[in-house]
Amino acid sequence: xxxxxxxxxxxxxxxxxxxxxxxxxxxxxxxxxxxxxxxxxxxxxxxxxxxxxxxxxxxxxxxxxxxxxxxxxxxxxxxxxxxxxxxxxxxxxxxxxxxxxxxxxxxxxxxxxxxxxxxxxxxxxxxxxxxxxxxxxxxxxxxxxxxxxxxxxxxxx
Amino acid sequence: xxxxxxxxxxxxxxxxxxxxxxxxxxxxxxxxxxxxxxxxxxxxxxxxxxxxxxxxxxxxxxxxxxxxxxxxxxxxxxxxxxxxxxxxxxxxxxxxxxxxxxxxxxxxxxxxxxxxxxxxxxxxxxxxxxxxxxxxxxxxxxxxxxxx
Numbered sequence: 001x002x003x004x005x006x007x008x009x010x011x012x013x014x015x016x017x018x019x020x021x022x023x024x025x026x027x028x029x030x031x032x033x034x035x036x037x038x039x040x041x042x043x044x045x046x047x048x049x050x051x052x053x054x055x056x057x058x059x060x061x062x063x064x065x066x067x068x069x070x071x072x073x074x075x076x077x078x079x080x081x082x083x084x085x086x087x088x089x090x091x092x093x094x095x096x097x098x099x100x101x102x103x104x105x106x107x108x109x110x111x112x113x114x115x116x117x118x119x120x121x122x123x124x125x126x127x128x129x130x131x132x133x134x135x136x137x138x139x140x141x142x143x144x145x146x147x148x149x150x151x152x153x154x155x156x157x
Numbered sequence: 158x159x160x161x162x163x164x165x166x167x168x169x170x171x172x173x174x175x176x177x178x179x180x181x182x183x184x185x186x187x188x189x190x191x192x193x194x195x196x197x198x199x200x201x202x203x204x205x206x207x208x209x210x211x212x213x214x215x216x217x218x219x220x221x222x223x224x225x226x227x228x229x230x231x232x233x234x235x236x237x238x239x240x241x242x243x244x245x246x247x248x249x250x251x252x253x254x255x256x257x258x259x260x261x262x263x264x265x266x267x268x269x270x271x272x273x274x275x276x277x278x279x280x281x282x283x284x285x286x287x288x289x290x291x292x293x294x295x296x297x298x299x300x301x302x303x304x305x
Contacts (some may be wrong), residue, residue, distance in 0.1 A: 058191055065186055073179040077225060080172035084165065084232070091161040098161045106168035117182075 009092070009152060016152050019089055023145045023152075026086050029139055041071070043134075048127050052120050072116050079109055083141070090144040091153040101140065110135040163302045165278055170295045173233060177288050184284060188285045195277040215266045226259040226287075233294050240301035251290065258287040 009016050034043065042048040054062035063071075083105065091098045112133035119126035184190070188198045201209030235254050242248045262283040268276035 066183075069183045069186055073176070073183050076172060076179055077229075080169060080176065081228070081232075083172075084169050087165045087168075088162070091159065091165060099164060102161055102164050102168070106165075106171075109169070110171055110175070113172075132277065154290045 010154065020149060020152055022067045022085070023089065026082060027142065027145050029082060030145075032137055034138065037134075043131065045127050045131065048119075048130065049119050049124055052127070053124070072113070076113055076118070079113065083109055083137075085146055086148075089148050093148045101144065103138055105137055105144070108133045108140065112137060138139060161200055166247050168296065169232075169304055170299055173229070173291065173295055176229070177291060180288065190281065192277045192281065195280055196269065196274050199266055199277075200274075205284060208257060210266070210270055212267070212270065215270065219263050220264070227256075230255050230291075233291065233298070237294065240298065242266055242297060242301065242305055251294065255287065255290045255294065256281045262287050 037043050038047075042051050043071070050058070050060055050062055052068075053063050058143040087102055087105065091102065094101070110131055113134060115129040119130055188195055195203060197207055199210050199215075201207050233248060234255060237248055237252075261279055264275045265280040265283060269280065
């Protein structure tokens with residue numbers, strides 16, 4: 001987190017390069033996350049409902065409780081680490097919109113994570129909440145990556 | 158510290174709470190909060206159709222957790238450096254205890270399957286202590302950010 005203390009990141013070529021490399025990796029992670037989620041857990045109301053509750057017509061069993069909890073547990077850890085580091089870079093780069101965007105990013109990610117067990121234990125309504133909030137925080141995270149990248153190439157921050 | 162960074166840390170603390178809730182649910186579902194259930198989870202139970210765990214099985218399970226426990230503890234504890242608790246002796250004790258309890262939580266299964274069933278108590282105690290200390294650290298950070 002040393003980059004939060006560097007006054008002019010553009011002039012610090014090593015730190016700038018490190019952050020750009022890290023941003024590329026977060027972007028790859030987000031893309032891979034969408035692809036893996038789409039093929040394994042599902043990213044539509046139907047596919048997620050099938051994963052969570054099963055489908056008698058297609059002879060598909062519902063995900064068992066242990067697998068679901070493990071999936072949820074690992075998702076929380078990875079998302080919290082990715083968003084903490086990405087947000088720290090974005091806050092360092094952005095001046096005006098950083099508080100509002102931080103709020104939207106974090107609230108949508110937390111909503112996404114809390115709606116998963118609510119969908120599993122309470123109601124399928126939360127599947128819609130999960131999908132909506134999942135895409136909101138992904139889109140916002142991608143925007144933050146490109147904005148930070150662009151700012152790292154700007155004359156001064 | 159910048160307001161936006163404080164906001165980011167508060168959200169990180171909320172994520173940490175979610176992680177702790179999920180860890181408790183996972184522990185309750187997979188192992189259970191009684192000594193008997195911990196022993197039967199690791200040593201196996203024919204009546205409950207639970208297979209005993211092997212050294213390599215436990216090693217595979219603790220491999221990601223070793224890194225994750227260390228990283229999680231380091232991240233939440235290093236935020237204390239930015240608070241008024243930085244120079245307190247109690248903070249040093251807290252840091253030591255968080256790492257110590259996470260270490261015993263991770264390594265106690267090896268002792269259980271080696272025949273020392275007493276370590277089921279250590280496993281349970283260290284799991285509860287680690288989470289309690291993490292919650293206490295989260296509360297300290299939250300209080301410092303909001304009121305200091």
